[in-house]
Amino acid sequence: MEFLVKPGSVETLETSALVLTVNEQLQLDSQGQLIDTLCAGALSAHLQAGDIQGKLGQTLLLHNLANLKARRVLLVGIGKDEELSDSNVRKLVSAILSTFKNLSIKDATLAFADLTFKDRNAYSSARLVAECLVDGLYVFDQFKSEKAPIVQLNLITFACHQDQQVAVEKACKHGKAIASGMAFTRDLGNMPPNICHPRYLAEQAQELGKLHKNLSIEVLEEKQLEELGAGALLAVAQGSDQPPRMIIMNYHGGKRAEQPYVLIGKGITFDTGGISLKPGASMDEMKYDMGGAASVLGTFKTLLELQLPINVIGVLTCAENMPSGGATRPGDIVTSMSGQTIEILNTDAEGRLVLCDALTYAERFKPQAVINIATLTGACIVALGSQTSGLMGNNLSLIESLLSAGKQASDVAWQLPLFDDYQELLDSPFADIANIGGPKAGTITAGCFLSRFAKKYPWAHLDIAGTAWISGGKEKGATGRPVPLLIQYLLDRVQ
Incomplete structure (x- = not known):
């Protein structure tokens, strides 16, 4: 898996899937609100209809929203806590991967710039996400006659604020390397x-x-x-x-x-x-x-x-x-x-x-x-x-x-x-x-x-x-x- 880091607004990003978060109060963050405005309140309409309740790990995949370059939008619930714990981050990433594993998409963008992680800064937050993404795709099937389906997802873009770019780029580099070492350890153990x-x-x-x-x-x-x-x-x-x-x-x-x-x-x-x-x-x-x-x-x-x-x-x-x-x-x-x-x-x-x-x-x-x-x-x-x-x-x-x-x-x-x-x-x-x-x-x-x-x-x-x-x-x-x-x-x- 490769990572890109792009600062600035998300509405102009060309991506197969744009991931936005919603909490149990059915609130979108600033990036989600911007996307909702651009697509004439389509996200709000789904929220008001009860299509997603914002519970941790819930997902709702939307296609072809108006005025967006993103071909899909994935709404993912983050629960009711103002700050995500490490264990909840893992559940969040797992829910995202579970959705994408079944789709033939090669790239996705995470709009997590406003997401708050408990006791973590921009670097350690992004590193944890990057590590979980790579580790979450780990498969050990060397001795199986029928191999697991190949996951197409191989590029993740982190959308971030301008002042976060250097930290997030470093985080992605470190997270990917750590996950690589973990995979080697897992292979040997298994x-x-x-x-x-x-x-x-x-x-x-x-x-x-x-x-x-x-x-x-x-x-x-x-x-x-x-x-x-x-x-x-x-x-x-x-x-x-x-x-x-x-x-x-x-x-x-x-x-x-x-x-x-x-x-x-x-x-x-x-x-x-x-x-x-x-x-x-x-x-x-x-x-x-x-x-x-x-x-x-x-x-x-x-x-x-x-x-x-x-x-x-x-x-x-x-x-x-x-x-x-x-x-x-x-x-x-x-x-x-x-x-x-x-x-x-x-x-x-x-x-x-x-x-x-x-x-x-x-x-x-x-x-x-x-x-x-x-x-x-x-x-x-x-x-x-x-x-x-x-x-x-x-x-x-x-x-x-x-x-x-x-x-x-x-x-x-x-x-x-x-x-x-x-x-x-x-x-x-x-x-x-x-x-x-x-x-x-x-x-x-x-x-x-x-x-x-x-x-x-x-x-x-x-x-x-x-x-x-x-x-x-x-x-x-x-x-x-x-x-x-x-x-x-x-x-x-x-x-």
Whole structure:
């Protein structure tokens, strides 16, 4: 999808469809009133006849109105609120797309210049709309014999006020790039696990590297991981025929001497739970356990499209967690890259094991900050549901920056405590640390575990177990989160 930004009045625009808004009081904004006057009150007549009540997401498509260059006018309801919340913006865009998907039109114009978004300026309002438009057309049908119908809509014009033009143009550029990164993340997540294994993720990173000179890729295989002492990562992988990979992505966008930001992604391409086998119901969704790694790859895709002036390193720890005669057992003790020993009490708590070696590996980059992203704990879904990612860390400034970025990007997170009192739940009589802390505070004790390997730099942990994918039903699939949050965090570092 392409975007154009045109300042000024909408009545002279040639477009296949002009989108105007109406609220529950049946009021048109200034642009709608202008169009209504030009077409001799045709819009008012439809409103008075009750053809649309202005409820959020209601639509009314009108054809061939007099004195307009627009061939169609789409009236769309915005409800009764004076300011649209982010969730209502998504419903509004979804209603527009639902109408246009069934029409053979290639372009449309949004007359949203007077529309007010809650806590958003012209830039962030337009970016949210642009992102929702592109993301709303996402389809994953690679493995279907009958493909989804091709949507003809490929050009959206934003009609705006003159003083909004620069901000809206920037917003469209950013929104499109973010949606592109989200689509990459969604594709990887939705890919079946017999195709998307650790080697496949490495190949995807290498393909990105081939296309961009300022992205270098290094893939560490089993022998190299053994030499590094990555005993925790290797322990998770030893039950599978698929060998593990640690993928290092180095984006050089800033000055050579600038310390990088490091994003670490959990890449468990399928998680059976290992010997601590998961229940069979919904186990197919454990292909999404590489959502952290997928989101880092998606973030890099957006970084590369925007060419942000910043240095960023991605570290993806990729493995399959399978049961076999060679698999790790509950009670095994392994030595991590940091030298700390870990008693594995539950082989289904494997994400923290692959991440802890990456956290140690990240020390060599002398990072400004490290953020690890993982579908880590079911307990996070219990605590926060599917709307909000869990957030913990050892640096208040970093935590506040991520919370702010999530709010700006409409990809929210919530801080959970990481008090020292929780650390003792990880005590082991036989090793330095146990890999689980018991039935209580599972998300927090997982964060406590990771914190022991992240003491040499500002660090934050995003638990996206509830937000990386939608479970069950027709809507099942990867969401692309938290690519918007991560990109906003990086944008904030350079703006």
